[in-house]
Amino acid sequence: MKKHTSHNSGTDTEWKHDEEMNSENSFTQEESLPGAEQTESTPEAKLEIELTEARDKYLRLYSEFENYKKRVSRDRVEWTKTAGSDILLSFLPVIDDMERALKAMKDADDAKAVKTGLELIYNKLKAVAESKGLKPMESIGKTFDPELHDAITNVPASSEKMKGKVMDEVEKGYYLNDKVIRHAKVIVGS
Secondary structure, eight states, X not given: OOOOOOOOOSOHHHXXXXXHHHHXXXXXXXXXXXXXXXXXXXXXXXXXXXXXXXXHHHHHHHHHHHHHHHHHHHHHHHXXXXXXXXXXXXXXXXXXXXXXXXXXXXXXXXXXXXXXXXXXXXXXXXXHHHHTXXXXXXXXXXXXXXXXXXXXXXXXXXXXXXXXXXXXXXXXXXXXXXXXXXXXXXXXXX
16 A cells, blocks of 8 residues: 655645545555455554554644634634724714814804813713723822832922822823723822
8 A cells, every 4th residue: 555645735625635646546556456355454454554544634633723723813813903993983973073073163152162062072982981991090199109100200298198109190090901001100209
């Protein structure tokens, strides 16, 4: 019997072609050898058949695994491309409101109405962000923590108990599902 050797790149078509070639070769060899039935009963022939079957099984399994890896890789790329679409879709109504507010501000004479409209849009934006897991960090008056805060500068503390504490916040920090995604930029009392 001819030993099955293949430089398989992992595609099913190549595997089927190799399998057909192997079965054709084994058929013609068995047919052409006189006393082929007698050689199959020897232990060496049985081991050769088992080895061929094991190789075939291995190649099939290897091909299936390669196809699986390619499919998972394609899926991962697709998931990465569309991962933020849910969040962006939830922000679209806020963007629409902001565009309407900008149009209305061009013709508005009443500053109080414009301010009220902007406050409503801000509250809507904040609610959408919080529904997606975004939470602002409360820093003022808390002890300075380098895991949460970036110190911009130190200023003299107004009292002894404010030393080492956050006096003011230049830029607010945020958590996303209890993980810090932006450190607060703060002024620390010394």
